[in-house]
Amino acid sequence: MPSPIFAGILAITGVAGWMTWTAFGNPRVDVFLLVVSGWVLSLCLHEYAHAIVAYFSGDRGVADRGYLRLDPLKYTHPVLSIVLPLVAVVLGGIGLPGGAVWVDHAHIRSKAKQSLISAAGPATNVVFALILAVPFALGAGGDVGVVRDGSGSIVVVGSHGDFWVALGALAFLQVTASLLNLVPMPGLDGGNILQPWLSAPYQRAYNLFAPYGFMLLFVLLWQSRINYWFFAVVGWFANLIGVPDGLGEVGLYYMRFWSSL
Template identity: 75%
Template sequence: MTASQAGRRAPRSAFVPSPVFVGILALTLVSGWMTWTTFGNVKVDVFLLVICGWLLSLCLHEYAHAIVAYFSGDHEVADRGYLRLNPLKYTHPLLSIVLPIVAVVLGGIGLPGGAVWVNHEHIRSKARQSLISLAGPLTNVVFALALAVPFLVGLGPQVEDGTLTGSAEHIEFWAALALLAVLQITASVLNLVPVPGLDGGNILQPWLSPPYQRAYNLFAPYGFILLFVLLWQSEINRFFFTFVYWIAEAIGVEPGLSALGFELMRFWSNN
């Protein structure tokens, strides 16, 4: 691609949300209604709401990277379809979609995943390169805060010291919402850890000296695997969730409610 091609503006159609994203959004809304009304098997409803809501946040996370990259000079992201919020266009569907869903189902962890590819040759500013990497985690932070609003304003159930003290009406919906909020917190924290290859590391990478950048690039392909393995270590996992639940409580989300959401989501379990 020539410099003139990279510098051209994308057509409006490049910004139109894809049918795949619209479908995920529709499924999220429908499963939310099903959970609110306890339609059919409410545990299946919770599962669909959490998974669809998580997929929605994954799309927005990667879109944030792409749109900031576009306005920072890399217009190739439009040609790759990244501006249409289509997760099927990601460079690593297994890491970007399948593995994060598995992590949610098995461990209630919002794992980050490799997805959109940005051509940094078109990004001349170190600050803009860092901002591109920061845009994704900031989306998770905003998502977490938005999900916490109903709890902060008192719309959700009242919980004190892990015990439900108010009405249990629509408890399944609120538990799913609390779990989604906690997933966004886990994603925010993990994405900001300065591990090579992840957003936190990529924020710092432009500012490293050439020798350190070479070392960074050497370890970057293995950063995600290393993080995944570490999180399954009991002591690290316990410390991580203690920190996550501390943040959740600070923004009004009761950890016990999210734990209920996790139990309900695993509809195949006997719990």
């Protein structure tokens, strides 16, 4: 049964969606609430996917550790799994991967199952991205545009424009998370997919560098040229699945309501 915390996150996401759709209150605050709560919701489901596949692969202990209740406070690294990815979204618009749930691999007898456990999280982000892109692929948000008011601040126009830019931002974040999680770097899901298939010496080297993989990724994204290339690829994939060109970036900028203060 889902934890009360997850139920609360789900409720906030639903209310924020209604507020954004109906243009209730400050539209930029509405977009902020929907993007942030929707992103946290996806983080919880990402970690749950790791846990549920681990459970059916032989590690029944994930249930005792509380991972199957979708409670973000039960994660091994709540700061890496929730706080840091949330800060990265708010400040940089990057869907950083978080720290995965702890899995007792002694109970996982198959290399394929170990890889599948690691792949389950990124697969969740891919599914989220595709679901969020469906309305756009069907023509929604086609009349959304951006203008500037008398003070120079941007204003989203179009039928339910605030809602669609928020949805575009969420889809954009899911694409970034999908790509980053699949980077074959020690400590990330992409690296963990490959790790069971490495020889013993390479596994020892992998385990040595795994704790620093996340920090290395953060440093790489800080480089302006790499950051530019990465977002160009993200934008291409977002557009490929149906998200209008630039809509996600607009949503990520628009959600930073404090930038107009």
